[in-house]
Amino acid sequence: MYGTYIRLDVTVWASDRAVIRAARRKLTRSARRDPAKREARRRFYREMLEHHANAQRLVTEFRL
Numbered sequence: 001m002y003g004t005y006i007r008l009d010v011t012v013w014a015s016d017r018a019v020i021r022a023a024r025r026k027l028t029r030s031a032r033r034d035p036a037k038r039e040a041r042r043r044f045y046r047e048m049l050e051h052h053a054n055a056q057r058l059v060t061e062f063r064l
Contacts, residue, residue, distance in 0.1 A: 001044075005051035012059050016049055023048045 008022040023045055024032065031037055 001047050002051055005048050005055075008048065010052070012052075012055050014052075016052065019048055019052045020045055 004023075004026065008019065008026065010019055010022050014022075027041070027044070031041070
């Protein structure tokens with residue numbers, strides 16, 4: 001899933017909301033609207049936010 005995060009094309013300092021918006025655009029229309037896939041969507045968004053937080057942490061740690 002890290003590859004998907006990279007393809008979101010968001011900067012490291014983008015807000016969490018911007019990450020969610022970019023991730024939402026990667027989902028198909030049916031995946032965005034299907035109530036049966038709600039938990040899968042939540043897991044996907046949380047994972048994208050986790051990768052984003054890790055990227056931010058790395059940048060601050062190594063002062064890139």
